Amino acid sequence: MSDIGRRGFLVRTGLTLSAAVLAGAQPRASAEQATSSSRLKSWEDLRAQFPLSPQLIHLAAFFLASHPTPVREAIERHRAGLDTDPIGYWFEHEEKQEAQVLQAAAEYLGGNxxxxxxxxxxxxxxxxxxxxxxxxxxxxxxxxxxxxxxxxxxxxxxxxxxxxxxxxxxxxxxxxxxxxxxxxxxxxxxxxxxxxxxxxxxxxxxxxxxxxxxxxxxxxxxxxxxxxxxxxxxxxxxxxxxxxxxxxxxxxxxxxxxxxxxxxxxxxxxxxxxxxxxxxxxxxxxxxxxxxxxxxxxxxxxxxxxxxxxxxxxxxxxxxxxxxxxxxxxxxxxxxxTIGKSKVMQRIYELNQQLKQGLAAMPHVTLHTPVSQDLSAGIVCFEVAGMAPRTVVEKFRRRGIVGSVTPYATKYVRLAPCLINSPKEIETTLAEIRNLRAS
Ligand SMILES: Cc1ncc(COP(=O)(O)O)c(C=O)c1O
Missing domain, CATH: 3.40.640.10 (Type I PLP-dependent aspartate aminotransferase-like (Major domain))
Structure with a gap:
């Protein structure tokens, strides 16, 4: 369909077309979901979807996402198509892909x-x-x-x-x-x-x-x-x-x-x-x-x-x-x-509780995040007595633990356990913090 023809067609059909495209998008999403579920049987399988360095304990992964395999593969697929024939690929995919993204977002959010x-x-x-x-x-x-x-x-x-x-x-x-x-x-x-x-x-x-x-x-x-x-x-x-x-x-x-x-x-x-x-x-x-x-x-x-x-x-x-x-x-x-929203939340809560409870028991640590899950989610902020937050984060880095400093006027050490982390990694991190002493 030519440019003008396609655009004219879209205008005439309006949102009806979007609905049709959305309906067409669903079987593909289900097929992808099936592929993903076969890849995601355990938390270790999930971790394997990310090309994150295995040498590091990533506790700042929320800062900017590492792309998991299905996201990376889709990016590569679209990149190749656009590089081969930018205008042709765009005309062929723009309406359909945008509708598919909106549909997936709406299903996830529980909206329209x-x-x-x-x-x-x-x-x-x-x-x-x-x-x-x-x-x-x-x-x-x-x-x-x-x-x-x-x-x-x-x-x-x-x-x-x-x-x-x-x-x-x-x-x-x-x-x-x-x-x-x-x-x-x-x-x-x-x-x-x-x-x-x-x-x-x-x-x-x-x-x-x-x-x-x-x-x-x-x-x-x-x-x-x-x-x-x-x-x-x-x-x-x-x-x-x-x-x-x-x-x-x-x-x-x-x-x-x-x-x-x-x-x-x-x-x-x-x-x-x-x-x-x-x-x-x-x-x-x-x-x-x-x-x-x-x-x-x-x-x-x-x-x-x-x-x-x-x-x-x-x-x-x-x-x-x-x-x-x-x-x-x-x-x-x-x-x-594919993982399920409630499982995602439960896993993030469990890892964060483990970290917060460990920190709360340390006399040289001041925990600033409420322990109650009613008042906290996936971010944990704290201070170590006598040590600047930046120094703590630098020491962590040298020990293979990736954290961050809160980018605000008042600065804290910030760790954010997420789906890619394990209870063992949190235990290792707590052991490092126990050993931290101002020099
Ligand atoms: C609460 C909050 N809002 C907004 C942002 C900015 O997010 P984005 O990078 O998506 O603009 C951040 C951190 O980067 C944040 O912590």
Whole structure:
């Protein structure tokens, strides 16, 4: 089919085509799932999917994903196709592959493909969303003092560019005494009649603290009951350290927007991410970067408005991307689904509990992450008496253990046991920490 012909066909069939493509995508995903399950019978099998150095204990794998075999193979397949015939391969695969990725993401998230925008990272999603959320005069964005650089900077840039009011609150006094009630209560007290947007981070990469997002959403829903739609509080969550860890469905979580990179815990291709939005919340988002959705582009070529396309389409930024990475993202969702979301969460929790309980028993260690799994996920932060976090991480490296220092004003040692780790590796790490003494 020629360029124009194909585009015309897409416009005429609209979302129906997407539905047909999505339906066609499923048998292939199932076949891949079958292949993957035969590869994944044990945690050792899972570890073997990653070309990570066997000489190292990787406890910072969440920072940037190593690609597991199915993701790597898909990237190589698309790369070869694009290198051989870039325009031919693109026309043949673009619509189908994007639909397949959206379908896999939607199945994993428990949402709808038309509610998902694809991005290149958490930061891109946060920047585009917070930069474009519509506010009326007198409405403010409420955020916290616990968020990552990307949330804080996206909101600051928004405020500088448009004069939007941004206010920060503390959600708790100390990670030693924090409770779910304290967090929900602080949020409730922080909200005023001016608050239109609430912007938080599900799992803080500064301390490992996990917010009770569902309870926070319920508190917001209660306040919203007495508000008109145009004043309803829109609850936005940076979920990058929960996606691929927590067993949740967006349809039940209660937030309005979930923003995440898929190149950390999800093991998706580096340079991928998404924004999920509730259908009632999406209309508040205004796009900044022109989408390259063929539907929008075709309408433009016909001098027609694309305003009736789903907002998530407009919020998926164009031009051309590193398509071999973007189109391989579906494999990462399938990989996780093959293991099972609850098994993934249970394994990450077990390894993190082992690490936290070991650390809590050491007199020369101050653990900053709550031990309770209700308030923590897959990140563990701590200090060793008399030693700078950087020194600890460097010593670890020399002993073959890969950790990181929290990239915040207050710095801690950060270890993040994940699916590729074993209880034995955690034991070895704890033994090293027991032997650490300030020199
Ligand atoms: C809480 C949080 N949000 C956002 C980011 C940025 O993620 P990305 O690299 O996907 O933009 C990070 C870490 O890199 C993070 O810890």
């Amino acid at each position: 493909p038309t509610d998902i925008a694809l991005t290149d990272s958490t930061t891109m999603g946060l920047g585009l969303l917070y930069g474009g959320l519509q506010l009326r005069s007198g409405q403010e964005i409420l955020t916290t003092t616990h968020d990552h650089y990307s949330t804080e900077t996206a909101l600051r840039l928004r405020a500088e560019r448009t004069g939007a009011m941004v206010r920060q609150i503390h959600l708790y006094r100390s990670t030693k005494t924090v409770s779910r009630d304290e967090i929900v209560d602080s949020l409730r007290k922080g909200i005023t009649t001016m608050t239109r947007i609430v912007a938080v981070t599900w799992v803080h990469s500064s301390t490992g603290l996990k917010l009770p997002i569902h309870e926070m959403a319920l508190a917001i829903q209660t306040i919203n009951r007495s508000r008109e739609e145009r004043d309803r509080i829109i609850f936005c969550v940076d979920g990058v350290h929960a996606l691929g860890v927590e067993d949740f469905r967006v349809s039940e979580l209660g937030c309005d927007f979930l923003i995440a990179g898929t190149h950390k815990w999800m093991f998706g291709p580096r340079g991928t991410g998404l924004v999920w939005g509730h259908p009632k919340a999406w209309p508040i988002a205004r796009a900044t970067i022109p989408t390259f959705s063929s539907q929008a582009y075709d309408l433009w070529m016909e001098n027609k408005s694309s305003k009736d396309l789903p907002p998530s389409v407009h919020m998926t930024p164009g031009g051309f991307h590193s398509f071999e990475h973007r189109w391989a993202l579906g494999e990462a969702f399938t990989f996780h689904q």
